[in-house]
Amino acid sequence: MNRKQSESQKKLLNGVRPSRIVYPILIGIAVVVYMIGKEVDSNTLSLVELSWQSLFWLFLALVMMIIRDLGYMARLRILTDKQFSWRKSFRIIMLWEFTSAITPSAIGGTSVAILYLNKEGLKVGRSSAVVMSTSFLDELYFILMFPILILFLDSNQLFMTDAANQSMWLNSLLYFALLGYLVKTIYFIVLTYGLFWNPRGLKWLLLWIFKLPVLRKWKRGANQAGSDIIESSKELRQKPFSFWLKAFMATFWSWTARYWVVNVILLAFMFQGYKLSDHIMIFARQLVMWIMMLVSPTPGGSGFSEWVFTKYLGEFLPSVGVAATIALIWRLISYYPYLIIGVLILPKWIKKHFSD
Incomplete structure (x- = not known):
């Protein structure tokens, strides 16, 4: 590897240095403390009581996160034809999740993920x-x-557009979700077309778009992305249907387990209050929440995620104060562990792969 390329990679890693975990933690806790302080009364905390039953469900929520990560690890092994061991797959997924957790949701950890895989033994x-x-x-x-x-669900209930909810934020939720879905669909179509049919055409389109004055400074990155797509296409078009089916099933279980974390946490404190239809609705609303989190400018959606949780899932909880408390527990289980694990793994990983 030449010196210029190595310096470029080190510069890329500067954006995911462990010290950056401070910002998402402070933002998320600040929002939760504000909401709890504003809404908690003498009866609120009595509604969130720990018992052996609630501890069991909280443990099950952790199990859901483990299933989610195992699904990601299995998918990585499938996509690499088992070139990576389970241990190496765990390390890569944790680094990948750490990167996503400390960068804005719209950016994610894709660029650095390519570096992680490359340094662990895959060609670029x-x-x-x-x-x-x-x-x-x-x-x-x-x-x-x-x-x-x-x-299969009542769209008025899913998007809270019934007559009882007339706030501007809630009424705009449907259009916001549909717009997000449209953007994801367009991205999916373009990505599919580029990966499986015309990668050079997609690279040309990217370069044409990034000629616009507002995007021109990212033109070099777009050019690299286009080159990556061309290389990717050669690899992916040779894979059989069974390969994609196994990879998608791993993806399905990962995302589904991730969403069921909230359902299980709610069972920990409100066991008798939910019907099966409520759980399906909670699951569906999380899918919409994820689309909303994509536009969050904060690292890992910190602050924004907690706020959306109280607004969008608060209907299933007795008060805003309880919703804010549950939101904090949700983030403690599904988000903060990746910050801690990443801080423990990343310095050793950088020392191993970038020591001169």
Whole structure:
């Protein structure tokens, strides 16, 4: 590897240095403390009581996160033809999640993920193919699940557009979600077309778009992305249907387990209050929440995620104060562990792969 390329990679890693975990933690806790301080009264905390039953459900929520990560690890092994061991797959997924957790949701950890895979033994072209494949499969999950949920659920209840909810934020939720779904669908179509049919045409389109004055400074990155897509296409077009089916099933279980974390946490404190239809609605609303979190400018959606949780899932909880408390527990289980694990793994990983 030449010196210039190594310096470029080190510069890329500067954006995911462990010290950056402070910002998402402070933002998220500040929002929760504000909401709890504003809404908590003498009866609120009595509604959130720990018992052996609630501890069991909280443990099950952790199990859901483990299933989610195992699904991601299995998918990585499938996409690399088992070139990575389970241990190496765990390390890569944790680094990937750490990167996503400390960068704005709209940015994510894709660029650095290619570097992680490359440094763990994959060629750059194949690393790009794997990362592009994960993006393709993730988007496919959303593209399929969103219309299925809309078809079988009451859309007025899902988007809170009934007469009892007339706030501007809630009434705009439906249009916001549909716009997000449209953007994801367009991205999925373009990515699919580029990966499987005309990668050079997609690169040309990217370069043409990034000639616009407002996007011109990212033209070099777009050019690299186009080159990655061309390399990825050569790899992916040779894969059989069974390969994609196994990879998608791993994706399906990962995302589904991730969403069931909230359902299980709610069972920990409100066991007798929910019907099966409520759980399906909670699951569906999380899918919509995820689309909303994509536009969050904060690292990992911190602050924004907690606020949306109280607004959108508060209907299933007795008060805003309780909703804010549950939102904090949700983030403690599904978000903060990746910050801690990343801080423990990343310095050693950088020392191992970038020591001169």
